[in-house]
Structure formats: structure tokens, C-alpha cells
Amino acid sequence: MNGPEGAAPLAHRVPDLGAMELLLAVARHGSLGRAARDLGITQPAASSRVRSMERLLGVALVDRSPRGSRLTAEGVLVTDWARRVVEAAEAFDAGAQALRGRRDSRLRVAASMTIAEYLLPGWLIALRAERPGTAVSLSAGNSAVVAERLLADEADLGFVEGLGVPVGLDSAVIGHDRLVVVTAPSHPWARRSRPLLPAELAATALISRERGSGTRQVLDAALAAHGGLAEPLIELASTTAVKAAVVSGAGPTVLSELALGEELAARRLVQIPVEGVRLRRDLRAVWRQGPLPAGPARDLLSLTRPT
Amino acid sequence: MNGPEGAAPLAHRVPDLGAMELLLAVARHGSLGRAARDLGITQPAASSRVRSMERLLGVALVDRSPRGSRLTAEGVLVTDWARRVVEAAEAFDAGAQALRGRRDSRLRVAASMTIAEYLLPGWLIALRAERPGTAVSLSAGNSAVVAERLLADEADLGFVEGLGVPVGLDSAVIGHDRLVVVTAPSHPWARRSRPLLPAELAATALISRERGSGTRQVLDAALAAHGGLAEPLIELASTTAVKAAVVSGAGPTVLSELALGEELAARRLVQIPVEGVRLRRDLRAVWRQGPLPAGPARDLLSLTRPT
DNA sequence: TGAGCCCATAAACTGGGCTTATGAGCATGA
DNA sequence: TCATGCTCATAAGCCCAGTTTATGGGCTCA
Numbered sequence: 158m159n160g161p162e163g164a165a166p167l168a169h170r171v172p173d174l175g176a177m178e179l180l181l182a183v184a185r186h187g188s189l190g191r192a193a194r195d196l197g198i199t200q201p202a203a204s205s206r207v208r209s210m211e212r213l214l215g216v217a218l219v220d221r222s223p224r225g226s227r228l229t230a231e232g233v234l235v236t237d238w239a240r241r242v243v244e245a246a247e248a249f250d251a252g253a254q255a256l257r258g259r260r261d262s263r264l265r266v267a268a269s270m271t272i273a274e275y276l277l278p279g280w281l282i283a284l285r286a287e288r289p290g291t292a293v294s295l296s297a298g299n300s301a302v303v304a305e306r307l308l309a310d311e312a313d314l315g316f317v318e319g320l321g322v323p324v325g326l327d328s329a330v331i332g333h334d335r336l337v338v339v340t341a342p343s344h345p346w347a348r349r350s351r352p353l354l355p356a357e358l359a360a361t362a363l364i365s366r367e368r369g370s371g372t373r374q375v376l377d378a379a380l381a382a383h384g385g386l387a388e389p390l391i392e393l394a395s396t397t398a399v400k401a402a403v404v405s406g407a408g409p410t411v412l413s414e415l416a417l418g419e420e421l422a423a424r425r426l427v428q429i430p431v432e433g434v435r436l437r438r439d440l441r442a443v444w445r446q447g448p449l450p451a452g453p454a455r456d457l458l459s460l461t462r463p464t
Numbered sequence: 465m466n467g468p469e470g471a472a473p474l475a476h477r478v479p480d481l482g483a484m485e486l487l488l489a490v491a492r493h494g495s496l497g498r499a500a501r502d503l504g505i506t507q508p509a510a511s512s513r514v515r516s517m518e519r520l521l522g523v524a525l526v527d528r529s530p531r532g533s534r535l536t537a538e539g540v541l542v543t544d545w546a547r548r549v550v551e552a553a554e555a556f557d558a559g560a561q562a563l564r565g566r567r568d569s570r571l572r573v574a575a576s577m578t579i580a581e582y583l584l585p586g587w588l589i590a591l592r593a594e595r596p597g598t599a600v601s602l603s604a605g606n607s608a609v610v611a612e613r614l615l616a617d618e619a620d621l622g623f624v625e626g627l628g629v630p631v632g633l634d635s636a637v638i639g640h641d642r643l644v645v646v647t648a649p650s651h652p653w654a655r656r657s658r659p660l661l662p663a664e665l666a667a668t669a670l671i672s673r674e675r676g677s678g679t680r681q682v683l684d685a686a687l688a689a690h691g692g693l694a695e696p697l698i699e700l701a702s703t704t705a706v707k708a709a710v711v712s713g714a715g716p717t718v719l720s721e722l723a724l725g726e727e728l729a730a731r732r733l734v735q736i737p738v739e740g741v742r743l744r745r746d747l748r749a750v751w752r753q754g755p756l757p758a759g760p761a762r763d764l765l766s767l768t769r770p771t
Numbered sequence: 772t773g774a775g776c777c778c779a780t781a782a783a784c785t786g787g788g789c790t791t792a793t794g795a796g797c798a799t800g801a
Numbered sequence: 802t803c804a805t806g807c808t809c810a811t812a813a814g815c816c817c818a819g820t821t822t823a824t825g826g827g828c829t830c831a
Contacts, residue, residue, distance in 0.1 A: 166482065166485055166503050166504065167481060167485055167550065167553055167554060167557060168480065168481040168482035168485055170557050170560075170561075171481060171553050171556055171557050171560070173475065173480050173481060174474060174475040174478060174480060174481065175473065175475035175819090178473055178474055178475055188776090188777070188778095189777085189778065190776085190777065190778075196473050197473065198819090198820075198821090199820075199821060199822080200777090200778075200779095201778090201779080201780080201781095201820085201821075201822085201823095202819065202820055202821075204778065204779065204780090205779090205780095205818095205819075205820090206818095206819075206820095208779090209818085209819090214560045214563070214564060215564035216560070216563050216564055221777085221778060221779090222777075222778085222827095222828085223776080223777045223778070223826090223827050223828040223829080224776080224777065224828070224829075225776090225777065225778095226777085226778080230604065230605075231563050231604075233577075233702075234559065234563065234577070234580055234581060234604055235556075235559070235560060235563065237581045237704075238552075238555060238556040238559050238560070238581070238585065239556060240704070241552045241555065241556070241726075242549060242552040242553050242556055243474065244552075244726050245545075245548045245549040245551075245552040246474055246478050246549050247474060248545060248548065249478055249542075249545040249546060249548070249549055250474060250477050250478050252541065252542070252545050253477075253478070253521045253523070253542060253545070254477075256521070256523050256538050256541065256542065257521060257522040257523055270540075270541070273541055274541060274544045274545070275729075276729065278545065279726070279729045279730030279731070280730065280731070282730055283730045283731055283732060286732075297537065297538075297541055298537075395540075397491075397544075397547070418725070419548075419551050419586070422582075422583065422586045423586030423587065423589055423590045424586070424587070424590055424767055424768070425590060425593075460731055461731070482788090495807090495808070495809090496808085496809065497807085497808070497809075505788090505789075505790090506789075506790060506791080507808090507809075507810095508789085508790075508791085508792095508809090508810075508811080508812095509788065509789055509790075511809060511810065511811090512787095512788075512789090512810090512811095513788075513789095515810090516787085516788090528808080528809060528810090529796095529797085529808075529809085530795095530796050530797040530798075530807080530808045530809070531797070531798075531807080531808065532807090532808065532809095533808085533809080
């Protein structure tokens with residue numbers, strides 16, 4: 158899953174988040190002391206922390222001079238990698254804050270798991286930048302749960318992916334989500350020179366989410382005209398488990414491209430082109446039937462509009 | 465840049481990497497005790513750490529029972545967010561290890577900054593999974609530096625993005641990189657209904673990297689037929705600085721899509737379609753003229769091949 | 772030449788996270 | 802019914818990483 162790591166836990170081989178934040182601050186300010194002030198610690202603390210980071214990594218990160226500190230060439234690279242960790246942590250933070258949010262939050266959001274996992278944290282960061290002080294609460298569930306919460310006035314705005322709009326709700330398409338066929342790089346399909354035909358896909362036993370998942374519904378519908386979906390090879394409960402099985406070579410699957418960023422980039426999985434099927438679903442914002450939402454819900458909605 | 469945060473540093477609002485790793489292990493194993501063993505700590509340590517994570521986040525993450533522990537609904541979501549942080553940290557680790565690598569490493573890689581920053585860590589993780597024990601050393605620089613290191617036999621394999629292949633080297637295209645026009649969401653271009661014309665782009669003053677960057681070369685060449693690139697609005701030294709300026713609304717820029725993942729997803733930046741120009745550049749692996757590399761270099765090369 | 776930046780070092784404090792030791796709850800099977 | 806074996810929680814004590822305060826040295830500029 159996370160790969161059989163090299164003995165020592167990751168946390169012992171990598172600087173902690175505070176150190177990475179500090180490194181970014183040093184890059185921004187060009188000075189250890191100012192970076193320290195920015196983070197609310199003293200200059201010696203920053204100095205020692207950067208030093209221990211350099212010791213841990215075995216690389217000089219910062220060129221110190223009496224006129225300030227600049228990153229070394231290696232430091233620039235390390236800082237860029239650190240920035241990605243910190244950004245992921247910011248998304249975590251934004252999500253976690255919304256999860257903690259209570260019923261009296263100014264904006265109560267209900268979202269499908271996929272959207273809550275991959276898209277919502279980014280939107281919340283953007284919302285915080287534009288409208289700081291908007292308290293957001295988040296609950297996640299499938300389309301039915303989202304609809305229920307909206308209709309019961311337990312949520313102001315919802316997000317769902319899937320085929321239809323639940324009754325009693327109005328909606329706006331805010332984006333699209335392609336489903337893609339993926340296999341391990343060692344799978345025969347990875348070496349095909351021609352796109353997969355829908356009938357071939359339909360006839361193949363896939364590693365699959367359990368019946369009822371949104372992904373599976375869309376796939377079923379798209380392949381109905383091509384003989385219907387074959388019985389799954391295995392059914393697994395979570396997207397993560399599906400990915401792990403595919404990576405280990407157990408077989409092909411179909412997943413949202415949102416769930417595949419990392420795996421495709423690192424070529425742990427490869428995407429198999431398919432011809433003649435629209436494996437695409439709408440991502441929708443939904444709200445109680447009536448006028449477009451106002452206030453904080455409107456703010457968030459306008460952030461998520463494609464253009 | 466990182467946004468003016470809400471007072472307390474991120475590191476105090478977010479569990480540390482060790483805690484996130486632990487949470488992933490609990491999700492994998494379904495038991496605090498087994499997760500603890502997996503990470504080489506004792507069960508009480510794991511128990512207390514999960515508890516303090518729940519206290520910090522204000523959310524119950526784990527359902528404890530005498531038969532094991534399962535994630536709560538909120539725990540699943542938090543774990544997914546944590547997984548992304550841990551993955552970014554793994555990429556950091558892979559990159560940092562390569563940076564520390566000495567001259568006697570079995571595989572010496574030289575790469576352009578863009579590739580070293582965004583793609584190489586993922587490849588290194590994949591390489592470690594397939595060929596554990598391959599010691600990799602990394603040095604980063606522009607195309608000229610990469611070529612120089614290869615020709616001086618200080619590197620076994622190089623990666624460059626750009627227009628031509630330096631003399632004395634053989635190469636293989638391993639992927640592509642689209643350059644995209646982006647602005648802040650508030651920019652007038654973000655509300656255009658029709659694609660931008662090349663001549664319009666050429667006539668507009670952009671926020672730009674300094675002369676000599678690969679991105680700028682490609683852009684120059686692509687727009688030569690449309691009147692040539694206008695004088696930049698500002699020239700900045702790093703991609704990060706360019707992005708920050710664009711986000712703050714200073715003007716449009718053209719950047720590699722590799723550098724834009726996070727910003728586009730969170731709609732801090734929006735992509736402006738352009739018609740009739742191929743803003744695309746090859747990503748190439750390069751090596752000293754002669755036969756395809758063998759050994760570890762071959763292993764890495766085959767990982768990076770598109771298919 | 773002194774003021775004002777920069778950074779490094781030293782010593783002392785603190786607390787979070789660890790371990791060891793123990794106990795309680797629930798299943799399973801003799 | 803009672804022992805075994807898994808689960809997790811609690812308590813007490815240790816240790817070290819990261820902190821602060823206090824100090825000093827280097828460079829630049831007025």
C-alpha cells in the first residue's frame with residue numbers, strides 16, 4: 158500500500174512540518190531571523206532548527222551571511238518539495254477545521270466522499286482567502302445522504318457526483334470527472350498500441366468497488382449498450398484498497414481520475430485509452446429547490462464554477 | 465504565497481507526520497496495537513497518540529472495540545487527507561535521499577529543475593519499489609549543466625525539457641509538458657467566452673521568468689510567427705514568485721502545467737484556452753551518445769517511458 | 772566608530788512522546 | 802466455567818528535541 162518502507166518510519170527521515178514551514182519562511186524572507194519572527198519563535202530556535210534539518214538531510218540548504226540567508230541550489234529543490242508537503246497539510250487543516258465545525262457554522266456543506274476528499278479542501282482554502290471568518294462545517298456521505306441533509310435544512314450547500322439530481326433539489330454543474338481504465342504497468346493492456354474497445358472492457362473482470370458506489374453506477378450505465386459489465390474479479394470497500402490491488406498487479410479497474418493523480422505521475426499505474434465510450438460524469442453543486450443560495454453558500458459556489 | 469495564515473503556525477494545528485503515518489497504519493491493520501508494532505512503537509504510545517490527535521482535531525477518528533479499531537466516517541476522510549500529506553512527504557524523502565547521494569552512487573542523475581521538482585521524486589519512489597537498494601544521486605540544473613555533467617561522466621542519465629537535444633547526447637522523449645496561460649480568477653481573460661488568439665497573447669505584457677528559462681524559450685519560439693513576445697510586465701527569478709504575483713492579480717503568465725496542479729484545483733488560478741498555438745514541449749531523457757544505458761539507468765529510463 | 776542588521780553558541784527549562792507495568796472488556800474453546 | 806488471547810486504557814517515570822534567554826562576533830552603512 159504505502160510500499161514496504163525502508164525500515165525506519167518516514168517521520169524519522171523527514172523534517173517535521175514546522176521545520177518545512179520554517180524553510181519556506183526563510184526562502185520568503187531571505188533571513189533566518191525574520192523567518193523566526195514570522196513564525197513566532199526566536200532567532201536561535203530557527204537557526205538550530207535549520208541546522209538540524211541540514212544534519213538530517215545531509216545537505217546544506219541555506220547560505221548564511223552577515224547580510225542574510227539565501228537558499229543553496231539544493232535548498233531551492235528541497236524547499237519546493239517541502240512546499241508540496243505543506244500545501245497538503247494546509248488542505249488537511251482546512252478539511253479538519255470544517256469537519257470540527259458545529260451546527261451553528263455560517264456555512265454547512267454536505268459533500269460526496271470523492272469531492273470531500275479531493276476538491277473541497279482546496280475550495281475551503283480559497284474561500285478562507287476571500288472570505289476569512291466564514292465558519293464552515295462539513296459532512297460527507299453519498300448522494301442520498303447529501304440530499305437528505307439539504308432537505309432537512311441541516312446543510313446549506315451540497316456537492317454530488319453521479320448520474321441524476323435527487324428530487325427536491327436544484328443544481329449546477331461545476332465540473333467533470335472522467336473515469337479512466339488503469340492497470341499496473343506490467344499488465345498486458347499497458348502494452349497495447351490501440352485503444353481498448355468498449356466490448357473488451359465490458360467483457361473483462363475488473364477489480365471493483367462494492368455495488369452501489371457512484372463510480373460503478375456510471376460504468377454500468379456506459380457499458381450497458383456493450384453487453385453490460387462482467388462480474389467483478391474482486392469487490393473491495395474503499396478506493397484505496399482498489400488502487401492497492403491494482404498496483405500489485407491483480408487486474409484492471411476503472412476509477413475517477415481525481416483519485417489517480419499520484420499513482421499515474423509515479424507510473425505505479427498506467428492509464429489505458431478506451432474508444433467510443435463517454436466515461437464522464439458531472440460534478441454538481443446542489444441546494445434546496447428555489448433561488449440560488451445567498452451569503453456564504455453563494456461565495457463557495459462561485460469559487461467552484463469552472464470559469 | 466502561503467497565504468497569511470490564521471495566527472498559529474500550521475504545525476500546531478495539524479498532527480505531525482508520525483501521527484498521520486500511525487493513522488494510516490491503523491486504517492490498514494484495523495487495530496491500534498498492530499499499527500503500533502508496524503511502526504516499531506508500543507501499543508500505549510499508539511493509543512495515546514491517536515487520542516491526542518483526536519483532541520487536536522476535535523473529532524473522533526477511531527471506533528475502539530475489544531475486537532479492534534475501525535475508522536469512523538470522519539476518520540476515513542481525515543485519513544484520506546493525511547494520506548496525501550504522507551505521500552508528499554515520501555516524495556520529499558525520495559528526493560532528499562537522492563540529493564544526499566554521493567558520487568559513488570550506482571545511479572547518478574542530472575535533471576532540469578522542473579523535472580527534478582515535479583516528476584523525479586515519483587520516479588524514484590517507483591524505482592525503489594522495483595529495485596530496492598539502488599543508490600541514486602541527483603543534481604539539478606538547466607539543460608547546459610545537465611549536458612556538461614553527462615559529458616564529463618559525472619552523471620549516468622539526464623532529464624531535460626526544452627527545444628533541442630544538446631550536442632553529444634542521445635535522447636528519448638519520455639513525455640510532454642503543456643504550457644498554459646493562467647491568470648487570477650478576477651482577470652478579464654477569465655471571463656472570456658472565446659479562446660485567446662496567439663496574436664493577443666503575443667501582444668500582452670506577461671509576468672515572466674527571467675530570460676533564458678526553458679519556459680520562456682518555448683514561448684518565444686511558438687509566438688515568433690505571431691509578432692513575437694511582448695516585453696514582460698515583470699521578470700521574476702522563480703516559478704514560485706511568478707505564481708504568487710499572478711495569484712495576487714498582477715497579470716497573466718504562461719507556465720508549465722506541471723507547476724500548476726494545486727493552484728488550478730483550488731481555483732487560485734484559472735487556465736485560459738489559447739487557439740492555434742502548440743504550447744507543448746518534449747520531456748526527454750538524455751545520455752552520452754552511444755548505446756542505450758544499461759543497469760540502473762536503464763531501470764529508471766524504463767519507468768519513465770510513457771507506456 | 773557606533774548603530775543596526777545579520778548569524779552562532781551556550782546553558783537551562785519544558786513538555787510531548789516514549790517505555791514499562793498493569794488492568795479491564797470481550798471472544799473463543801476446552 | 803474458566804483459561805487464553807486478543808483488544809484497548811491508564812499510570813508513572815524517563816528522555817530528548819525544541820525552546821528561551823543571554824551573549825558574542827561579523828559585516829555594512831551613516
